[in-house]
Amino acid sequence: MRVTALAGGVGGAKLADGLYRSPMINDLAVIVNIGDDFEHFGLTICPDLDTVCYTLAGIANPDTGWGQSEDTYAVIKTLERLGGPSWFKLGDKDIATHMERTRLLRARNRLSTVTAMLSRKWGIECCVLPASDDPVPTIVSTVEMGSLAFQEYFVKYQYQPQVVEFIFKNASKAQPAPGVLEAIEASDLIIFCPSNPWVSLDPILAIPGIREAVSSKRVIAISPIIGGKTVKGPAAKMFKELGIYPSALAVADHYRSLLEGILIDHADDALAGAIDRMGIKPLVTDTFMRHIPDRIRLAEEAIHFAKRNEQ
Amino acid sequence: MRVTALAGGVGGAKLADGLYRSPMINDLAVIVNIGDDFEHFGLTICPDLDTVCYTLAGIANPDTGWGQSEDTYAVIKTLERLGGPSWFKLGDKDIATHMERTRLLRARNRLSTVTAMLSRKWGIECCVLPASDDPVPTIVSTVEMGSLAFQEYFVKYQYQPQVVEFIFKNASKAQPAPGVLEAIEASDLIIFCPSNPWVSLDPILAIPGIREAVSSKRVIAISPIIGGKTVKGPAAKMFKELGIYPSALAVADHYRSLLEGILIDHADDALAGAIDRMGIKPLVTDTFMRHIPDRIRLAEEAIHFAKRNEQ
Numbered sequence: 001m002r003v004t005a006l007a008g009g010v011g012g013a014k015l016a017d018g019l020y021r022s023p024m025i026n027d028l029a030v031i032v033n034i035g036d037d038f039e040h041f042g043l044t045i046c047p048d049l050d051t052v053c054y055t056l057a058g059i060a061n062p063d064t065g066w067g068q069s070e071d072t073y074a075v076i077k078t079l080e081r082l083g084g085p086s087w088f089k090l091g092d093k094d095i096a097t098h099m100e101r102t103r104l105l106r107a108r109n110r111l112s113t114v115t116a117m118l119s120r121k122w123g124i125e126c127c128v129l130p131a132s133d134d135p136v137p138t139i140v141s142t143v144e145m146g147s148l149a150f151q152e153y154f155v156k157y158q159y160q161p162q163v164v165e166f167i168f169k170n171a172s173k174a175q176p177a178p179g180v181l182e183a184i185e186a187s188d189l190i191i192f193c194p195s196n197p198w199v200s201l202d203p204i205l206a207i208p209g210i211r212e213a214v215s216s217k218r219v220i221a222i223s224p225i226i227g228g229k230t231v232k233g234p235a236a237k238m239f240k241e242l243g244i245y246p247s248a249l250a251v252a253d254h255y256r257s258l259l260e261g262i263l264i265d266h267a268d269d270a271l272a273g274a275i276d277r278m279g280i281k282p283l284v285t286d287t288f289m290r291h292i293p294d295r296i297r298l299a300e301e302a303i304h305f306a307k308r309n310e311q
Numbered sequence: 312m313r314v315t316a317l318a319g320g321v322g323g324a325k326l327a328d329g330l331y332r333s334p335m336i337n338d339l340a341v342i343v344n345i346g347d348d349f350e351h352f353g354l355t356i357c358p359d360l361d362t363v364c365y366t367l368a369g370i371a372n373p374d375t376g377w378g379q380s381e382d383t384y385a386v387i388k389t390l391e392r393l394g395g396p397s398w399f400k401l402g403d404k405d406i407a408t409h410m411e412r413t414r415l416l417r418a419r420n421r422l423s424t425v426t427a428m429l430s431r432k433w434g435i436e437c438c439v440l441p442a443s444d445d446p447v448p449t450i451v452s453t454v455e456m457g458s459l460a461f462q463e464y465f466v467k468y469q470y471q472p473q474v475v476e477f478i479f480k481n482a483s484k485a486q487p488a489p490g491v492l493e494a495i496e497a498s499d500l501i502i503f504c505p506s507n508p509w510v511s512l513d514p515i516l517a518i519p520g521i522r523e524a525v526s527s528k529r530v531i532a533i534s535p536i537i538g539g540k541t542v543k544g545p546a547a548k549m550f551k552e553l554g555i556y557p558s559a560l561a562v563a564d565h566y567r568s569l570l571e572g573i574l575i576d577h578a579d580d581a582l583a584g585a586i587d588r589m590g591i592k593p594l595v596t597d598t599f600m601r602h603i604p605d606r607i608r609l610a611e612e613a614i615h616f617a618k619r620n621e622q
Binding site (some may be wrong): 033039040041042043044072073075076077078079081082083084085092093096097099100102103105106117118121 | 350351352353354355383385386387388389390392393394395396403404406407408409411413414416417428432442
């Protein structure tokens with residue numbers, strides 16, 4: 001089965017890893033959010049691309065949700081002593097990624113090419129694609145602090161400011177990275193990973209052509225909201241601040257026109273009927289991924305679900 | 312006594328450190344070569360500024376001649392594994408310097424401001440000034456490889472290609488950094504540190520206004536060439552390739568119109584007469600700086616020499 005997954009950070013990376021490790025899928029492409037990308041200390045940092053790649057390569061730090069495992073912090077310690085900003089915790093191995101990526105980008109390689117080059121070095125055998133080679137920075141418009149660059153909102157201010165809206169800057173002018181539309185078109189199934197709908201998957205879908213390509217395909221989502229809460233990150237808080245009760249139902253509604261089905265957690269069993277009435281098939285299962293086998297199980301449940309729907 | 316020193320890398324930094332540590336000098340400015348500066352992995356690296364600052368701060372690596380003491384190499388090891396270029400050996404603490412400098416420059420601070428900010432953090436109590444805030448990259452025109460950026464010539468190719476000429480790119484359009492001309496004008500004495508005349512001090516003197524300001528002042532040089540050889544680096548090799556026999560005499564001649572006197576090593580005793588006939592006062596002494604006391608002694612000999620000349 002040929003699958004294309006849309007993913008943001010940690011949750012998305014875990015499900016993508018499940019798809020990657022499953023023998024049920026013989027061709028996998030992962031299209032990754034680039035709205036979080038930013039420049040820091042002159043280096044181009046792509047948090048979601050790195051989380052996905054580190055996870056697929058088996059070198060992600062399982063404790064933090066960002067960075068590499070067994071990393072050291074010599075550079076950031078010295079930077080702190082120099083009075084530099086230390087709100088974005090950069091490990092030494094992680095800095096090497098950002099330096100090499102920045103070097104390759106400065107040498108006029110596209111982000112998609114650089115991602116492929118680094119993926120090969122990390123031994124990743126599926127196709128990891130940034131949504132676009134053009135910068136599409138997510139701006140978070142907030143009540144207390146006005147417009148914030150995404151990483152400022154997310155890491156520096158720990159997503160505490162109240163959201164007014166999200167702006168996907170330059171999205172209308174951006175083009176899908178080479179391979180993105182091709183991967184979607186060649187796929188039997190599109191998976192929306194359990195990522196933040198607002199700031200992980202929407203920025204991907206905002207790039208002209210991607211939503212249209214996805215809409216012609218069968219799409220299965222996995223809800224990132226379990227029992228009204230997110231496993232990690234601010235998705236539930238964002239739903240609330242935008243006046244929507246956070247739930248798996250709200251997630252289904254958010255993607256409404258695109259979805260064939262959605263995997264929701266046992267905790268949200270009561271929402272299955274309402275989702276079904278929306279015209280979206282629900283599958284109630286255990287959506288929380290504690291360990292690597294959970295990732296594979298959940299990925300394969302999504303595939304089996306899609307196969308059953310087909311019959 | 313108010314002194315302004317012109318310095319390049321290791322040798323210049325050592326003599327500058329001697330001046331800095333000497334109680335004979337109550338006001339010291341060090342004007343540093345920026346011709347070696349380059350961008351690497353998206354970071355702005357200023358090798359001579361760093362060597363001077365690390366030396367004055369007492370954190371220079373005494374074994375390598377570059378970088379900080381007690382540094383680690385976690386980032387560069389990972390970069391090598393990623394296939395990135397590793398010819399420029401960057402320690403982790405050193406990378407922190409380059410990252411913070413790059414961050415401050417991107418925030419629209421001038422290089423001179425950034426240098427002052429970092430100097431303060433390092434506890435340096437004299438004024439370290441880049442020759443200019445404008446980039447003035449030294450290009451080495453070579454027989455075998457054509458034009459090379461300085462660090463490529465110097466570090467990557469270990470100064471093996473044969474030199475045709477040096478080009479101080481953009482020098483004619485550059486301005487002295489704020490404080491440079493003021494420091495020279497306020498000084499009782501200018502010291503040309505034992506740095507490479509071709510690629511350490513000439514790039515400073517090539518910036519419009521600096522040579523003129525220096526020429527109205529008393530100038531004492533310390534020869535970087537001892538017995539036809541350099542303590543470190545390619546100065547002697549450069550003299551040869553440009554058809555000049557490398558010697559303390561050649562150094563004196565190089566700066567001819569600017570010098571009041573020059574300190575030469577005992578090994579070059581025989582050249583004193585010829586230098587004197589050139590109209591430049593020679594002082595024969597031990598110019599090799601093994602340990603920190605040597606730096607102070609040599610610095611103070613230069614000061615005493617200038618004071619004697621005055622009488």
